[in-house]
Amino acid sequence: MLAIIGGTGLTQMQGLEVKARKQVSTQWGEPSAEIVEGVLAGQSVLFLARHGHPHRIPPHKVNYRANIQALKDAGATAIIAVNAVGGIHPGCEPAGLMIPDQIVDYTYGREHTFFADDLDEVVHIDFSWPYDEPLRQQVISHARELNLAALEQGTYAATQGPRLETAGEIKRLANDGCDIVGMTGMPEAALAREVDLPYVCIALVVNMAAGLTDEIITMADIEKALHDGMGKVLALLDKTIQGYSA
Numbered sequence: 360m361l362a363i364i365g366g367t368g369l370t371q372m373q374g375l376e377v378k379a380r381k382q383v384s385t386q387w388g389e390p391s392a393e394i395v396e397g398v399l400a401g402q403s404v405l406f407l408a409r410h411g412h413p414h415r416i417p418p419h420k421v422n423y424r425a426n427i428q429a430l431k432d433a434g435a436t437a438i439i440a441v442n443a444v445g446g447i448h449p450g451c452e453p454a455g456l457m458i459p460d461q462i463v464d465y466t467y468g469r470e471h472t473f474f475a476d477d478l479d480e481v482v483h484i485d486f487s488w489p490y491d492e493p494l495r496q497q498v499i500s501h502a503r504e505l506n507l508a509a510l511e512q513g514t515y516a517a518t519q520g521p522r523l524e525t526a527g528e529i530k531r532l533a534n535d536g537c538d539i540v541g542m543t544g545m546p547e548a549a550l551a552r553e554v555d556l557p558y559v560c561i562a563l564v565v566n567m568a569a570g571l572t573d574e575i576i577t578m579a580d581i582e583k584a585l586h587d588g589m590g591k592v593l594a595l596l597d598k599t600i601q602g603y604s605a
């Protein structure tokens with residue numbers, strides 16, 4: 360069963376026929392919101408609002424471990440994460456999509472592993488390719504069918520937030536090879552890998568990153584791009600769920 364983690368602009372799944380809402384607890388604490396069980400495109404799915412519903416938990420305060428554990432416990436076999444991001448790559452535009460294939464992690468001070476305490480042995484997961492390639496290819500092929508013009512590879516820079524970056528920081532991220540920047544991609548992706556859950560990201564560009572245009576970044580512009588682009592994300596989720604078999 361696929362699980363969707365909805366980010367900014369996606370705290371509820373439109374079109375989801377809700378069967379149950381479960382307030383759960385895990386050994387890592389409580390997830391951001393209820394785990395919603397429902398049916399979408401004829402398939403059972405799980406939905407979790409990363410920032411809570413209503414949207415109130417900032418990126419550095421999200422309990423990523425509880426979120427991933429709760430979805431695993433609820434029977435998830437794979438995760439599609441939806442993330443609002445800033446665009447760095449010149450091919451990005453507000454309301455456009457990218458399905459990234461790499462991550463650079465600049466976050467700090469977050470609980471970022473399940474393998475911290477009471478270990479029989481030290482565990483190092485392979486994370487060379489942080490996203491699940493077969494699932495990523497499924498998402499890409501559905502994006503093509505829908506003519507969404509999604510960018511099909513790129514590197515996601517995970518920053519600490521909640522402030523946006525300086526223009527200097529974005530220059531550095533570009534030099535590091537990053538194509539998009541967001542605040543929630545990590546440690547979420549790594550935790551999913553630690554519990555063997557295939558994980559992909561649908562990134563919705565909601566602004567060009569700091570210093571790349573003459574304008575400052577306003578919440579109004581971000582909200583407009585979220586509004587303009589979320590329909591594409593929902594269509595892509597719908598198709599992917601329809602075509603998914605575990």
Ligand code: HPA
Nearest residue numbers: 443444445540541542568
């Ligand atoms: N930077 C970091 N995170 C973001 C941005 C950004 O420009 N836009 C949306 N999330």
